[in-house]
Amino acid sequence: MTYRDVASKQVLTWTCVAIGARMPVAMAPLALVFLVRERPGGYPLGAALAAAYVIGEILGAPVLGMRMNPRRARPHLAAGLALGAVGFAGLGAFPGGPPVLLAAFAFLAGAAPAAASGGLRALLTSLVPGHAAAQALSVESMLTSGIWAVSPAAVTGLALGVAPGLPLLLAAALMASSVAGLWLLPEGWQAQERTGGTSGLRVLAGAWPVYVTGAAGLSLLALAELVLPALLEQRGIGVGWSGPLLLGMSATAGVGAFLYGLRTWPGRLATRSVLLLCGMAAALTAVALIPAGPGIAAGLAVAGLLQSGAMLTRNLSLREALPPEALAAAYSVMYAAVGAGYAATGSLAGALLTWTAPSTAILAGVGLTLTLTGVGWWGEIRKAGPVARRGEGEVGSASDRDRVPTVPKS
Missing domain, CATH: 1.20.1250.20 (MFS general substrate transporter like domains)
Known part of the structure; x- marks a missing residue:
């Protein structure tokens, strides 16, 4: 092939x-x-x-x-x-x-x-x-x-x-x-025929921890995109740097996706996802606290590098949690869930910008992201079973090669 x-x-x-x-x-x-x-x-x-x-x-x-x-x-x-x-x-x-x-x-x-x-x-x-x-x-x-x-x-x-x-x-x-x-x-x-009716909705709802951690991942992207211009003004940096900085973040996300697929990674998908999301949160915390432009650029680059891996683990988990006939509808639900994370964090940051500094708004958004990450991880640990755990440590297995996910917004 x-x-x-x-x-x-x-x-x-x-x-x-x-x-x-x-x-x-x-x-x-x-x-x-x-x-x-x-x-x-x-x-x-x-x-x-x-x-x-x-x-x-x-x-x-x-x-x-x-x-x-x-x-x-x-x-x-x-x-x-x-x-x-x-x-x-x-x-x-x-x-x-x-x-x-x-x-x-x-x-x-x-x-x-x-x-x-x-x-x-x-x-x-x-x-x-x-x-x-x-x-x-x-x-x-x-x-x-x-x-x-x-x-x-x-x-x-x-x-x-x-x-x-x-x-x-x-x-x-x-x-x-x-x-x-x-x-x-x-x-x-x-x-194939879709999974329909009440049973279909129940099947889709069974993957709720994956949707929650997917929402956590995109909520960090909301912080980077929506608060960055205000943060640059706060630091005395021209807002025109917003575009190049986000370009760098997207470029490192592409590099991260490439590196993630080069080898197999140890541990369960849920654990890998939590580690990557916590790494992203730490990088954006650094963005909020570092006053200089190069430090902000470095923090965004690290966040982008980890983001693609986090989203790949979510797509892999979704495919393992649901039967094939339910995946088409599940992608739509996942799209909505990550959009909800984006909207929630964006709304929180926007409200905070009316009375606090952009750096503080970013830190509040990071706190919301970590909360979502913890809830999703708890749900996945509770729902884990022999089928869900099978093959999670092998990104390059035959079944995974046949089902390579994309790294969507959604």
Whole structure:
């Protein structure tokens, strides 16, 4: 099995569609902060808009994802992406609008296309031979890392160098282009029947500790993205450095994903996840306490290096905890759960910024993350059994090679 099996015209087309659909998602949080930064109470308002966006994702992902018809997914995906483009366009066109209007546009931009990520992932695996699914998912993971590396710098340059609303107008144009590209791809894909009804919900709920620790991981990303501009101002550093610093964090996340897959790692997945999340928390604590720019850059780089491994352990745990027919719905639930962690931490940080220093807001968010990590670890330890523990110490086992996960936002 080689990457030649995924080198096809259709996969290239899928890549272009995925960039158009996913880059707006990566751009949105920081773009919303810069959109209103210069207004009175700008940073708290930006955090609130980002929270409204993520709440839209939280509600849209499970509801829309579980209703998607795999064999006729194109109309569902196109409608969601088109409405998402409308939401982004509204934000970019009315940067001085009332906060309620901006929050409504942000909610629409987050909710409408929330099921696209999982739908596009399933579509990608249908475009390649079955034995090349691992390579296809690896390509998706590398693409996602590249998007998240480029997006912060693009948002910062456009918002500060041209106009605050331009990044959101670009996001609208990219998402609209992905709608057109869908008609160059198959209408849907073959899939097993979903686990449905009350029993299906019970199966999905059984993996709740994995969702909680997934939420903990993305809550740290919220701290880095939403509070970083205010922290740089507090330190007397130009906010224009936000983009390069987050670019470095995303780049080290790609390196971390590569290093994690090079070898097998000892210990249970739950234990590895806790260690990686605690390492991320320590790195962001250093970011909050170190006054100099190089120290902040180093802390963010370490956090990025550990983040990809933490998310990989969560995806591996999810695949071990649930039967194959429940995984499609589980990805939507996981997407919503990590979005909830992002929104909770972003809202907490935004509220604290109104009366305390950005560094203190980061420390409070780290405390929330550690609490979520502890709850998730406790739940996994309680629910661990012979099936859950089987093979956890072998990242490179045959079963894992056939089920390589991606490192999503979600």
